[in-house]
Amino acid sequence: xxxxxxxxxMIFAMLAINVNADFTLSSDTLEQTVxxxxxxxxxxxxxxxxxxxxxxxxxxxxFSTTVPLNAQSNGVFYTYMTPSSxxxxxxxxxxxxxNDGATVKKANYALxxxxxxxxxxxxxxxxxxxxxGSERIGFKIKNNGKFTExxxxxxxxxxxxxxxxxxxxxxLDANEEKEVTVNVDAPCNLESAFDLTLNVVSKxxxxxxxxxxxxxxxxxxxxxxxxxxSYLSLCEKEDTSLKLDxxxxxxxxxxxxxKVDGVNWINVEKNEVSILQKGKESxxxxxxxxxxxxxxxxxxxxxxKDNNIVKEGELKVDIRKCYGVNLNxxxxxxxxxxxxxxxxIEVKNPGEFAETFMIKGGYDWIEEENITLQSKETKKVLLRxxxxxxxxxDYRTQITVTNVKDDNLKEEKTVxxxxxxxxxCYGVSLTLDKNIDVKRDSSKLxxxxxxxxxxxxxxxxxxxxGNTNFVQVNPSILEIEHGKSANTYLYIAPSKSVExxxxxVILKVKLEDNTxxxxxxxxxxxxxxxxxxxxxxxSFWSKITGWFTFEVKNETKVQPxxxxxxxxxxxxVKANTSFIIGNETHSFEIVEMDNESATIVFKxxxxxxxxxxxxxxxVDLNQDGKEDVSVTYLNNEFLIKQIAExxxxxxxxxxxxxxxxxxxxxxxxxxxxFMIASDSEEETKEEKFELEEEEEGGYRIxxxxxGLIAIGVLAYYFKDSINWKDYLLAYKNYIIIGLICLIxxxxxxxxxxxxxxxxxxxxxEEKKPLDKSLKRTSSSSRSLLEKAFREKQSxxxxxxxxxxxxxxxRHTKEVEKKHAVKKEVIVKKPVNEEKKRxxxxxxxxNTEDNIEE
Numbered sequence: 001x002x003x004x005x006x007x008x009x010m011i012f013a014m015l016a017i018n019v020n021a022d023f024t025l026s027s028d029t030l031e032q033t034v035x036x037x038x039x040x041x042x043x044x045x046x047x048x049x050x051x052x053x054x055x056x057x058x059x060x061x062x063f064s065t066t067v068p069l070n071a072q073s074n075g076v077f078y079t080y081m082t083p084s085s086x087x088x089x090x091x092x093x094x095x096x097x098x099n100d101g102a103t104v105k106k107a108n109y110a111l112x113x114x115x116x117x118x119x120x121x122x123x124x125x126x127x128x129x130x131x132x133g134s135e136r137i138g139f140k141i142k143n144n145g146k147f148t149e150x151x152x153x154x155x156x157x158x159x160x161x162x163x164x165x166x167x168x169x170x171x172l173d174a175n176e177e178k179e180v181t182v183n184v185d186a187p188c189n190l191e192s193a194f195d196l197t198l199n200v201v202s203k204x205x206x207x208x209x210x211x212x213x214x215x216x217x218x219x220x221x222x223x224x225x226x227x228x229x230s231y232l233s234l235c236e237k238e239d240t241s242l243k244l245d246x247x248x249x250x251x252x253x254x255x256x257x258x259k260v261d262g263v264n265w266i267n268v269e270k271n272e273v274s275i276l277q278k279g280k281e282s283x284x285x286x287x288x289x290x291x292x293x294x295x296x297x298x299x300x301x302x303x304x305k306d307n308n309i310v311k312e313g314e315l316k317v318d319i320r321k322c323y324g325v326n327l328n329x330x331x332x333x334x335x336x337x338x339x340x341x342x343x344x345i346e347v348k349n350p351g352e353f354a355e356t357f358m359i360k361g362g363y364d365w366i367e368e369e370n371i372t373l374q375s376k377e378t379k380k381v382l383l384r385x386x387x388x389x390x391x392x393x394d395y396r397t398q399i400t401v402t403n404v405k406d407d408n409l410k411e412e413k414t415v416x417x418x419x420x421x422x423x424x425c426y427g428v429s430l431t432l433d434k435n436i437d438v439k440r441d442s443s444k445l446x447x448x449x450x451x452x453x454x455x456x457x458x459x460x461x462x463x464x465x466g467n468t469n470f471v472q473v474n475p476s477i478l479e480i481e482h483g484k485s486a487n488t489y490l491y492i493a494p495s496k497s498v499e500x501x502x503x504x505v506i507l508k509v510k511l512e513d514n515t516x517x518x519x520x521x522x523x524x525x526x527x528x529x530x531x532x533x534x535x536x537x538x539s540f541w542s543k544i545t546g547w548f549t550f551e552v553k554n555e556t557k558v559q560p561x562x563x564x565x566x567x568x569x570x571x572x573v574k575a576n577t578s579f580i581i582g583n584e585t586h587s588f589e590i591v592e593m594d595n596e597s598a599t600i601v602f603k604x605x606x607x608x609x610x611x612x613x614x615x616x617x618x619v620d621l622n623q624d625g626k627e628d629v630s631v632t633y634l635n636n637e638f639l640i641k642q643i644a645e646x647x648x649x650x651x652x653x654x655x656x657x658x659x660x661x662x663x664x665x666x667x668x669x670x671x672x673x674f675m676i677a678s679d680s681e682e683e684t685k686e687e688k689f690e691l692e693e694e695e696e697g698g699y700r701i702x703x704x705x706x707g708l709i710a711i712g713v714l715a716y717y718f719k720d721s722i723n724w725k726d727y728l729l730a731y732k733n734y735i736i737i738g739l740i741c742l743i744x745x746x747x748x749x750x751x752x753x754x755x756x757x758x759x760x761x762x763x764x765e766e767k768k769p770l771d772k773s774l775k776r777t778s779s780s781s782r783s784l785l786e787k788a789f790r791e792k793q794s795x796x797x798x799x800x801x802x803x804x805x806x807x808x809x810r811h812t813k814e815v816e817k818k819h820a821v822k823k824e825v826i827v828k829k830p831v832n833e834e835k836k837r838x839x840x841x842x843x844x845x846n847t848e849d850n851i852e853e
Contacts, residue, residue: 023048130220159194235322
């Protein structure tokens with residue numbers, strides 16, 4: 001029952017609702033404008049009865065909210081719309097849908113969302129700037145919002161380092177616009193592009209914006225500079241110029257400044273030059289080194305007029321000593337007023353070119369001289385001075401050497417010239433024994449030393465005056481350099497006829513013009529002669545032995561004095577020596593010797609010789625007008641050589657003949673010996689015993705050994721008395737002929753048996769025709785001939801056997817005497833040997849019987 005009532009009530013209710021389903025919607029505002037982040041309200045009124053529900057749709061529904069969700073009759077719905085700051089400005093729609101369960105109605109609303117904090121930035125998108133230039137970029141900022149805004153400004157991008165904001169913030173009222181300035185300083189020597197971004201952020205809202213500008217840095221004022229050369233090598237005082245090229249690479253005309261630092265003698269032709277865009281100009285650097293010498297470095301600086309762009313370069317300059325003159329002269333020297341003198345000076349051209357120089361003195365008696373010197377050449381010049389008849393004294397002057405092309409290139413030296421007379425020019429001093437004792441019939445050698453105390457090299461003549469004729473001076477002419485000494489010798493040899501007493505001799509020293517320079521008085525006391533001494537005459541036996549005397553090497557000992565054979569090869573000696581030349585003996589005596597000179601005397605017929613080191617002098621020993629020997633002095637040693645004559649002397653020929661005869665006799669003796677020995681050997685060779693052959697062989701070897709020993713003994717005995725080299729050279733023809741003959745004899749002896757066998761073969765050939773003739777005869781005649789031939793052979797064989805028997809007996813006896821060997825042993829060997837050779841038995845028996853006898 002209750003259930004039925006409930007169902008009936010529901011049906012009535014539904015019917016009631018359907019009856020009240022009609023309703024209407026109304027609103028005061030259907031469209032509004034709102035800023036981002038703000039809220040607007042839309043009101044929807046429902047006229048009608050019933051229960052209403054609401055929802056919303058449209059693109060504005062995301063930021064809209066409607067309340068309440070349910071309403072009863074004549075209810076009101078409130079819709080709030082709040083677009084966020086992220087909501088894009090624009091028109092949005094919103095539908096509020098009301099549903100009473102039976103009917104659905106919509107209220108349509110429109111909302112315009114605006115950016116109330118909007119701003120706008122305007123600027124150049126591309127900006128061209130010159131390198132090293134400064135530019136201003138303006139950014140215009142407009143507040144398109146509805147409120148006053150304060151903005152923070154900042155720069156980003158690759159160009160932020162070359163740009164700077166004038167202010168980092170700006171305030172703008174609604175719809176107000178301002179320009180913000182950015183200063184840009186372009187880099188130098190760099191052509192590139194930069195991006196620069198201006199960022200604007202509102203402090204009052206979340207509004208922000210940015211703008212990017214591209215900055216192109218161009219070479220508006222760039223340039224290139226090139227020197228023609230970076231290195232120069234010049235001579236002193238050589239002026240030159242060097243070109244400097246400047247090219248304007250910029251897009252504007254520009255002025256450029258040039259400056260040189262480091263070297264004050266390098267200057268610029270123009271300190272500033274104006275060059276059109278893309279143009280080129282050349283400027284000369286003027287180089288004037290003057291007398292400066294060495295290595296220099298100059299810095300060349302080129303810059304734009306405002307010094308924004310600067311370029312530097314280096315120029316290295318080597319200044320050489322190409323010109324000049326050097327003079328070398330003694331500061332003090334002497335000249336003689338008796339003649340024209342010459343003074344040696346040295347002039348050098350240190351430059352790099354051939355130059356002519358003039359040499360000049362301060363007095364008219366100093367002659368001018370012009371010389372030409374090659375580069376780096378040094379020449380010794382004789383400066384002629386003619387102070388004849390000039391007063392003695394000191395004269396001070398300047399010696400100047402000047403380049404004839406440039407008077408500034410010169411060198412001068414101050415010298416003091418002392419003028420003296422002739423005697424002082426060639427003054428000499430004499431050192432000698434002024435009191436001399438000598439015996440009659442003897443000789444004495446006195447050394448006189450002359451020293452040139454002057455300053456000129458002199459040639460001195462020596463003369464002897466006085467009441468004597470037994471004094472000689474040699475050498476009588478001496479050439480002595482200034483400051484040096486030389487020796488001459490007084491040879492004093494009074495004969496028996498000279499009376500005893502004191503003799504005065506005046507030794508005078510003169511010049512070539514007979515000017516007397518010096519004289520000395522000598523007192524020579526002649527006394528009683530001494531005992532007779534052995535003469536140098538060579539005995540006959542000495543002459544004979546002299547034929548076979550050859551060169552020997554003289555020892556350096558003073559005692560004993562050796563005698564040597566002199567020849568063309570010479571003999572080296574260091575002490576007193578006797579030597580043989582031809583058949584005469586001479587004495588060689590060393591008077592004085594040092595490293596520079598020596599004095600020697602040949603005493604056979606006294607000859608005094610003075611030699612300098614490494615000097616050779618030829619000497620006539622026997623005063624026959626022909627030079628006999630040559631003497632060379634070298635390093636404290638003398639080499640004495642015989643001067644070869646055009647024809648050999650008789651004694652040399654005799655030596656050759658004697659040696660030739662001796663060699664010929666020896667060769668003939670050897671020839672005869674080998675001939676006899678060969679014949680004897682051929683006759684008995686087949687009959688000699690084996691023991692005898694061994695003994696004979698031993699005898700031959702001993703003979704050769706004996707000969708070699710004899711030759712060795714002779715060579716050792718004569719090793720100090722024979723110059724083998726000269727000996728072989730002198731007799732080489734005889735030796736060669738002898739060797740050829742000896743070789744022929746040896747060959748003949750060696751092949752003597754073969755020659756005999758050859759002759760025997762010829763005898764055998766004679767038998768062959770006989771055998772052939774026998775064949776042609778009858779048998780009876782043949783038998784007779786054969787019988788006769790056999791008898792002849794038998795007789796011949798018996799004769800030979802008898803001769804052999806005789807020889808065997810003779811040799812057996814000799815063997816018994818020498819070796820005391822038993823006959824039986826000695827005989828058996830030859831008998832057995834005969835058996836081996838096929839001898840007839842009868843002959844053997846006879847031989848044994850004869851041996852027993």
